[in-house]
Amino acid sequence: MKWAEYPLSRLTERFISGGTPTTKIEEYWQGDIPWITGADFLDGEVTIGRRYINKAAVNNSATNIVPRGSILMVTRTGVGKIAIAPADIAISQDITGIVPKSGLSAKYILSAIRNKMAIILAAQRGATIKGVTRKDIEILPIPLAPPSEQRRIVEILDQADALRKKRADADAKAARILPALFYKMFGDPLALISSGEGVPLSELEVDLQNGFACGEKDVEDGVPHLRMNNIDDAGVLNLELVRTVPFDCDTERYRLMEKDVLFMGTNSEDKIGKTCLFLPPDERTYLFSNHLIRLRVSDSRITPEYLAGFLHLLWSKRFFPSIAKRWVNQSAVAQSSLAALRIPLPGERSLQMFTTAFQNLLSLRAQRVRSGETLDQTFAVLLHRAFTGDLTVKWREAHMKELLAEMEAQAKALDCPSTQSKSPEVGSKRHAGHDMYNKAALAAYITDRCHTPDRPMGRVKLAKLFCLVQQKAEIELTETFMKRAAGPLDDEIHKFLSLAQKSKWLVLLRGEGDLKPVKPGTNVSKAIEQAEKLLGPAKAKVDEMLDQMKGWGYRTLERWATVLDASFELTAAGQPATVKGVKDIIQRHPEWVPKLSRDEFSDTNIEATLKGLRGFGFITNQD
Secondary structure, three states, X not given: OOOEEEEHHHHEEEEEOOOOOOOOXXXXXXXOEEEEOHHXXXXXXXXXXXXXXXXXXXXXXXXXXXXXXXXXXXXXXXXXXXXXXXXXXXXXXXXXXXXXXXXXXXXXXXXXXXXXXXXXXXXXXXXXXXXXXXXXXXXXXEEEOOHHXXXXXXXXXXXXXXXXXXXXXXXXXXXXXXXHHHHHXXXXXXXXXXXXXXXXXXXXXXXXXXXXXOXXXXXXXXXXXXXXXXXXXOOOEOOOOOEEEOHHHOOHHHOOOOOOEEEEOEEOOOOOOOEEXXXXXXXXXXXXXXXXXXXXXXXXXXXXXXXXXXXXXXXXXXXXHHHOEEEOOEEEOOHHHHHHOEEOOOOHHHHHHHHHHHHXXXXXXXXXXXXXXXXXXXXXXXXXXXXXXXXXXXXXXXXXXXHHHHHHHHHHHHOOOOOOOOOOOOOOOOOHHHHHHHHHHHHHHHHHHHOEOOEOEEHHHHXXXXXXXXXXXXXXXXXXXXXXXXXXEOOOHHXXXXXXXXXXXXXXXXXXXXXXXXXXXXXXXXXXXXXXXXXXXXXXXXXXXXXXXXXXXXXXXXXXXXXXXHHHHHHHOOOOOOHHHHHHHHHHOOOOHHHHHOHHHOHHHHHHHHHHHHHOOOOOOOO
């Protein structure tokens, strides 16, 4: 049974926007209507109780009330958080309320949105504040199962999600162990500061170093550059998103060593002071940004673990704003102010006990993280299977007659045409999210088809095959392939490879010499399914081409992609694709001129490539 797909707007009674009542009128904030922002979302649920407003605030501001049981989705600053409204609730401008039509399960639609979240995330816009538009949400395609099957899917996913929440609850309890241990062994950190005990940090053998700023980020195979987002609220190094900077930024002064302490010197007032211990996750060199201060401990009276634990507890007690400088939307603790901070000196035995406990807790946390990742992956597989129909196939077979009747009644009640397609029509105008999502899926498909353990796929090779596959399948995901030194290139390749990695469709490995390997991820099957829909009838000829080309080197593929691009330019000018014509085109583009001095672009090789392109059907004998 194939479920019809509908744009979310057709399944929604209304979308509700939000706003923030003015804080200049205190009476507005003295009511019984909960008001939330994106910060109130945690683990798929909304926590209410931080702030309340009254009816006058609703009537005199842009905020609106979302009915209990509707869907709440963060669409600006923290895009992707989603939950069911636990009560009638007022929302900020960062949230969109989604009220499903009568008869539709809000939990089912929420799960369907979550399953398509990669599309939403890829559609984000904005230089500083990322967000998606209402249109991005409205056109999201939702596969609509019959009502009984919707309930069955929700029941299974709820059971799986309950396990994830138990894991999260256990993690939250475990996170309280270290602060409790510090209090028990040494006392309240604020009280210790107030007592004047200890010695200034500047009098200890601790080297303090500010990091450096770099405008360039996400440099392919660059040096990891830790920034504000890499210290999480638990006081642990967070490497979910690591920026990379050019290799010429790599100097001894800014290199991190194992057990360096990283202190958040600059951020918003509620974030300054977050502290963690640097434990290198791999053999790469890691640098740090100007928002961070590195503390390197060589004093036997304290340990890096003790210093990191003490400073992070001071952050949790909101101490650092008291010694910070402030300006618009940011605060900073100067290195000199941090150096003046008095550090209590524990006894030798207590210090060793705390240090050992700190290390053990970090090790246990790593195990919990791995366990949580396994649960998340399992849930992602269930979510994917739910909306392909695989999850409930046996149950469906046993209830087919009733489900067919329900589907017919549901379609009549909705009174709207389905999209009839699992993905946007190839060649049609898609929004940025669909394009990025499909690019990521196609890149993963090519990698899966061509990767072998003994012959890893490099990113340059993937980039050229990505170009050739689009031409072979006659699809236009990439509006313009830019003429770069290594041949035609989609300049968004770093973005869609990053999306593919985040979706676990691809794994981007460390560079090995000239090779920048990429291999299929654990969730690549979902990408393959999407790419097959995208390729449509062209899949067979694309597969045949990839099977022949997967053993080719990246330089050969660079030549093919370059000669093909030059041939298209000649054809557009009404000229035949000849060796001389191709060389003339290459000569016109400064980035490509050096190619002509390489054997790869000799007359013989260009002629052979033109012959091959005709044999593959890229160009005709008349071109």
